[in-house]
Amino acid sequence: MEFHGKRVIFVCNFMNMEKVNIAIFVSGSGTNCENLIRYFKDSERINCALVVSNKADAYALVRAKNLGVATAVTPKPELNDPQVMMPLLQAHHIDFIVLAGFLPLIPIFLVNAFPHRIINIHPALLPKYGGKGMWGRHVHEAVKEAGETETGMTVHYVTPICDSGEIIAQYRVALSPDDTVDDIAEKEHLLEMEHYPRIVEQVINDMF
Numbered sequence: 001m002e003f004h005g006k007r008v009i010f011v012c013n014f015m016n017m018e019k020v021n022i023a024i025f026v027s028g029s030g031t032n033c034e035n036l037i038r039y040f041k042d043s044e045r046i047n048c049a050l051v052v053s054n055k056a057d058a059y060a061l062v063r064a065k066n067l068g069v070a071t072a073v074t075p076k077p078e079l080n081d082p083q084v085m086m087p088l089l090q091a092h093h094i095d096f097i098v099l100a101g102f103l104p105l106i107p108i109f110l111v112n113a114f115p116h117r118i119i120n121i122h123p124a125l126l127p128k129y130g131g132k133g134m135w136g137r138h139v140h141e142a143v144k145e146a147g148e149t150e151t152g153m154t155v156h157y158v159t160p161i162c163d164s165g166e167i168i169a170q171y172r173v174a175l176s177p178d179d180t181v182d183d184i185a186e187k188e189h190l191l192e193m194e195h196y197p198r199i200v201e202q203v204i205n206d207m208f
Contacts, residue, residue, distance in 0.1 A: 018093075019043075019045060019046060019047040020046050020047065020096060020208050021047050021049035021050075021094050021095050021096070022040075022046060022050075022094065022095065022096045022097065022098050022204070023049060023051070023052055023092065023097050023098070024036055024037070024048060024050070024051045024060075024064075024100050025051075025052045025053070025099045025100070025106075026051060026053050026060040026099075026100045026102055027053060027054055027055055027058055027060075027102050027103040027104075028055075028058060028059070028060060028101045029058070029059045030058065030059055030062075030063045030101070031189070031193070032100035032101055032121065032192055032193070032196060033051060033060045033063060033064060033100045033101075034060075034064075035196070036098065036100060036196070036197050036200065037063075037064065037067045037069055038067070040197070040201075043201075045208075046200075046201060046204055048069050049070065049093065049094060050069065050070050050071070050072060050088075050094060051064035051070070051071045052072050052073075052088075053071070053073055053074070053102075054073070054074060054075055054076060054102070055073070055075075056073045056075075060100075060101075061073070074088070076104060079107065080107045082109045085109075085110060086109075086113065089113075095117065095208070096114070096118075096204055097114055097118040097119075098118075098119060098200055099118065099119065099120040099158065100121060101121075102120070105160070105162060106158050106160070108160045111159060117207070118157065119155055119156065119157055119158060119168065119199075119200065119203060120155070120156055120157075120158050120163075120165070121153060121154070121192055121196050122134075122139075122154040122155075122156065122163055123135075123136070123140070123153060123185075123188050123189070124139045124143060124151060124153075124188070125150075125152045125170060125172070126154040126167060126170075127164075129142055129143060130163030131162055131163055132162060134163065137181065137185065140181050140184045140185045140188065141181050143175075143184055144179070144180070144181050144184055147177075149175055150172050150173060150174050150175055151173060151175055151184055151187065152170055152172035152173060152188065152191060153170065153191045153192050153196070154167055154169075154170045155167070155168045155169045155195075155196065155199050156168055168203060169195070169199050171191045171194075173187045173188065173190075173191055175187070
């Protein structure tokens with residue numbers, strides 16, 4: 001990307017034996033966000049340096065502040081403005097971005113600035129249950145309507161195209177015909193809480 005006349009690629013700071021700073025992007029209540037912050041609280045390698053939300057009333061911001069993590073609100077115009085986002089991430093020395101229930105598409109300048117350093121969690125098995133409209137309760141309703149015998153979570157790298165990045169990991173859970181949409185959502189969410197922090201840790205350890 002171009003920023004102040006220069007092409008910017010974020011370079012990790014771990015070569016200087018500093019912690020890898022991550023930013024968590026979130027739109028909602030922030031259970032995954034809080035889980036990540038608590039998981040890495042005592043980590044010697046990974047620091048949750050910033051929580052970013054496109055919604056000023058996202059409860060994730062309250063969770064982050066209560067745990068001593070800096071926060072920022074970037075509605076869609078700011079999210080899509082490199083003159084806003086790049087200085088924000090540079091100010092917090094961000095090396096890696098973790099999406100945890102973040103609804104807007106990531107702009108291409110961020111994807112280019114953080115090549116293979118933005119990952120997302122999706123509440124279903126990709127590629128079957130991905131793409132436009134497949135988020136939150138909608139995706140669990142689709143799984144129920146299809147009569148699936150299993151669901152799961154997918155972690156993937158982020159590209160400018162929704163849910164199209166290379167898959168990093170998938171975890172599955174069995175469903176019964178009696179499971180409601182709420183039951184499906186609960187089973188899948190338990191997978192996220194169990195596995196997402198460890199996957200983030202593994203990806204970062206392999207990369208830096």
